Amino acid sequence: MAAEIVWIPPLGALLLGYLLGSIPFGVVLTRLAGAGDLRQIGSGNIGATNVLRTGRKGLAAATLLLDALKGFAAVWIVHMIWPGDELLAAAAAFVGHCYPVWLGFKGGKGVATLMGIVLALYWPCGLVYAAVWLGLLAALRISSVAGMAAAVSAPVSAAVFGRFDEVFLLIALALIVLWKHRDNIDRLLSGTEPRVGGSKTKTEARG
Numbered sequence: 001m002a003a004e005i006v007w008i009p010p011l012g013a014l015l016l017g018y019l020l021g022s023i024p025f026g027v028v029l030t031r032l033a034g035a036g037d038l039r040q041i042g043s044g045n046i047g048a049t050n051v052l053r054t055g056r057k058g059l060a061a062a063t064l065l066l067d068a069l070k071g072f073a074a075v076w077i078v079h080m081i082w083p084g085d086e087l088l089a090a091a092a093a094f095v096g097h098c099y100p101v102w103l104g105f106k107g108g109k110g111v112a113t114l115m116g117i118v119l120a121l122y123w124p125c126g127l128v129y130a131a132v133w134l135g136l137l138a139a140l141r142i143s144s145v146a147g148m149a150a151a152v153s154a155p156v157s158a159a160v161f162g163r164f165d166e167v168f169l170l171i172a173l174a175l176i177v178l179w180k181h182r183d184n185i186d187r188l189l190s191g192t193e194p195r196v197g198g199s200k201t202k203t204e205a206r207g
Helices: 002-021 025-032 048-052 057-081 086-098 111-121 123-140 143-160 164-180 182-190
Strands: none
Touching (some): 002 057, 002 086, 025 057, 057 111, 086 111, 111 123, 111 164, 143 164, 143 182
């Protein structure tokens, strides 16, 4: 009986984190707004950048906020219920967003959800993440570059702030972000990656 009880908190953290993370807010919001199936628009991605391609800036902002909030909520709720299992919740929420069971495990790229996770784990690292992401996005207007740089900044800032227990997880999550952006990396190398608000061909929009 005691051994079974020991497994309840980590299992609960994993399930709660995954279920929260797997909520596809971009898909839900665009359908509710009558903007169609987000997976059939632009790149087919379920994140805020692709929602922006519908022309609904408000929907894109709401998607970004909710994707970040679900990552934050997963860590915070587990901290309140099962303190000590926050990293499990963080990992599960991120995987849930990137690989949601409801969409055949084809989800988003994880940038906004990772920001919420980092904010919940240690808010100064979250502020660094947000500053890198928003700063580069404003300067370059290339969403993929800003998102990847922000993800890489997470383990770096965690190490600088002495949060060494979080570094290895954040390295793993940053690597997944880079993997999910592999098509963007190919376009960056070929000079065809579109800028936010710029014109783009159908081919450039895909991925």
